[in-house]
Amino acid sequence: MKMNAASKIYTALILAFLYLPIAVLIFFSFNEANSTSVFTGFSLQWYRELFADRETLKTLYNTLIIAVLSSAIATVIGTAAAVGIQSLGKWSKKLVMGVTNLPLMNPDIVTGVAMMLLFVFIMGLFGGTEILGFWTILIAHVTFNLPYVILSVNPKLRQLDPHLVEAAQDLGCPGRKAFFKVVLPNIMPGIVTGFIMAFTLSIDDFVISYFVSGPSFQTLPLRIYAMTKRRVEPSINALSTLIFVVVLVLLIIINVRQATDEKKLKKNIISAKNAGTK
Amino acid sequence: MKKKSLSSRLVGSPYYVWAAIFIVVPVIMVLYYSLTDRNGSFTLSNIADLRLYADTLVLSVWLGAIATAVCFVISYPIAYILSRAKASTQRTLMLLVMLPMWINLLLRTYSWMTILEDTGIINSLLAKIGIGPVHMINTSGAVVLGMVYNFMPYMIMPLYSVMTKIGRNTIEAAQDLGASSLQVLCRVVFPMSVPGIASGITMVFVPCVSTFYISQKLGGTGYTLIGDVIDTQFTNNARNMGATLSLILMVMIIICMLVMNQFTSDDDEGAMLV
Numbered sequence: 001m002k003m004n005a006a007s008k009i010y011t012a013l014i015l016a017f018l019y020l021p022i023a024v025l026i027f028f029s030f031n032e033a034n035s036t037s038v039f040t041g042f043s044l045q046w047y048r049e050l051f052a053d054r055e056t057l058k059t060l061y062n063t064l065i066i067a068v069l070s071s072a073i074a075t076v077i078g079t080a081a082a083v084g085i086q087s088l089g090k091w092s093k094k095l096v097m098g099v100t101n102l103p104l105m106n107p108d109i110v111t112g113v114a115m116m117l118l119f120v121f122i123m124g125l126f127g128g129t130e131i132l133g134f135w136t137i138l139i140a141h142v143t144f145n146l147p148y149v150i151l152s153v154n155p156k157l158r159q160l161d162p163h164l165v166e167a168a169q170d171l172g173c174p175g176r177k178a179f180f181k182v183v184l185p186n187i188m189p190g191i192v193t194g195f196i197m198a199f200t201l202s203i204d205d206f207v208i209s210y211f212v213s214g215p216s217f218q219t220l221p222l223r224i225y226a227m228t229k230r231r232v233e234p235s236i237n238a239l240s241t242l243i244f245v246v247v248l249v250l251l252i253i254i255n256v257r258q259a260t261d262e263k264k265l266k267k268n269i270i271s272a273k274n275a276g277t278k
Numbered sequence: 279m280k281k282k283s284l285s286s287r288l289v290g291s292p293y294y295v296w297a298a299i300f301i302v303v304p305v306i307m308v309l310y311y312s313l314t315d316r317n318g319s320f321t322l323s324n325i326a327d328l329r330l331y332a333d334t335l336v337l338s339v340w341l342g343a344i345a346t347a348v349c350f351v352i353s354y355p356i357a358y359i360l361s362r363a364k365a366s367t368q369r370t371l372m373l374l375v376m377l378p379m380w381i382n383l384l385l386r387t388y389s390w391m392t393i394l395e396d397t398g399i400i401n402s403l404l405a406k407i408g409i410g411p412v413h414m415i416n417t418s419g420a421v422v423l424g425m426v427y428n429f430m431p432y433m434i435m436p437l438y439s440v441m442t443k444i445g446r447n448t449i450e451a452a453q454d455l456g457a458s459s460l461q462v463l464c465r466v467v468f469p470m471s472v473p474g475i476a477s478g479i480t481m482v483f484v485p486c487v488s489t490f491y492i493s494q495k496l497g498g499t500g501y502t503l504i505g506d507v508i509d510t511q512f513t514n515n516a517r518n519m520g521a522t523l524s525l526i527l528m529v530m531i532i533i534c535m536l537v538m539n540q541f542t543s544d545d546d547e548g549a550m551l552v
Contacts (some may be wrong), residue, residue, distance in 0.1 A: 003359065004437065010359060011356060014352070018374075018378045018430070021386050021390050022378055022515075023397060024392065025381075025385065037398050049531070077296060080292060081293030099297050099298075105532065107504050107531055111389055115300065117304060117517065119523060139300060146297070166376070200380070220382075224385060240389075243380075243381060
């Protein structure tokens with residue numbers, strides 16, 4: 001359906017609203033002056049400053065390490081959990097899914113506080129040794145990633161035809177092999193979605209990390225938080241511009257790939273239909 | 279029923295253990311800290327002290343409710359427009375709506391601060407034409423704006439996804455039977471999008487009520503929300519009061535969810551994720 005003029009104007013206004021602050025961030029990243037409101041001239045000095053800032057680069061590295069590890073661990077444990085949950089009885093299934101939904105329902109701040117209290121309690125048991133740092137952040141990220149993995153694998157498992165596994169077993173494929181040869185390839189799209197979701201959530205998380213982190217280990221969002229506390233800091237703008245460009249390129253690649261996959265699928269269906277009529 | 283093999287029972291156990299230790303125990307910890315004092319002995323004084331924060335709680339819920347309502351009013355038309363557009367246009371526009379979400383909330387909020395400040399972009403533009411300065415930062419309006427801006431895509435997504443499920447022929451049928459566009463909207467589209475509205479409202483209201491960064495940056499010291507208070511309690515090492523405030527926040531959100539869940543369909547487990 002064609003959009004009418006009013007719809008077009010409304011859509012344009014919404015997009016303008018959504019992109020205004022991002023445009024501002026990008027525009028002032030090229031500012032010569034140390035100001036985020038008055039543009040004096042073009043300069044790349046904030047980019048230079050950003051790349052000279054070892055502290056920020058270190059936190060970027062930390063963020064990526066946590067994202068890769070936490071999403072990988074969550075994907076393995078979560079996929080196994082989704083498979084295991086299927087074979088639970090009705091009530092145990094309800095209980096497990098209820099617990100799984102808890103981190104999704106709770107506001108981030110509550111999840112963060114709750115995990116911190118656990119770590120603080122454990123610290124108290126061991127005479128107050130500082131444990132807030134890499135491990136606590138990793139554990140927290142795995143924990144909030146798990147529900148997303150489970151919820152993206154679950155529907156794929158439900159769509160799976162149970163006769164497929166039985167057929168494989170009838171044909172002499174032992175249980176474990178049947179899982180890896182039959183079940184796993186079929187639920188793969190759900191696993192990949194879960195992994196990507198977990199990865200992006202982990203990179204983006206500020207609130208939960210904020211509560212479970214210690215001075216020894218900082219992630220990029222925590223660094224950004226510290227930087228914005230100190231007021232004017234145009235290297236933040238340079239950083240956001242770079243993040244924006246990377247995300248934009250990635251999303252365009254994913255989207256173009258999806259579009260071509262769909263076209264291929266359509267073509268295959270059409271040619272299959274044609275073959276059928278011949 | 280077929281007997282399940284032992285391995286299919288065991289495969290979930292790492293998760294059950296993990297969930298028990300890191301999801302269930304922390305919630306118990308919140309309860310434990312809110313019912314004890316600094317020395318670990320039982321007390322109800324934290325709960326009693328909640329009355330000191332009644333104003334903050336009311337303000338958080340109030341601003342959160344306004345932001346959610348504004349989000350809904352702005353998002354409903356755009357979700358409808360998107361759901362009726364050409365497939366390729368839908369894809370591109372949805373990408374454009376989602377893209378800002380990939381920039382960290384801290385950065386987006388910080389940018390609004392630089393726009394709204396007394397010496398910010400809007401005011402320096404206004405000064406050029408001889409108006410102003412207009413005071414915008416550190417007002418409740420700025421806080422609501424920040425909430426609406428940051429969480430609007432959470433409203434658009436579920437609305438869009440229920441609306442794409444409304445078939446074109448359903449709408450055409452209503453039109454053929456003589457319904458005006460307004461009637462189509464009120465009698466067909468709106469009732470059919472109720473599950474999306476309910477999940478949109480929860481997805482926006484929860485982060486709005488519990489935010490602390492947005493109110494810090496855009497509200498200054500005048501608009502302290504429940505999230506800010508929790509943050510302050512923990513920075514000041516007042517863990518027990520912080521835990522109590524988190525507990526009350528959790529209870530409030532769960533009640534809100536239970537109410538909203540009455541309107542969402544059960545089979546839509548993925549609707550929360552979109």
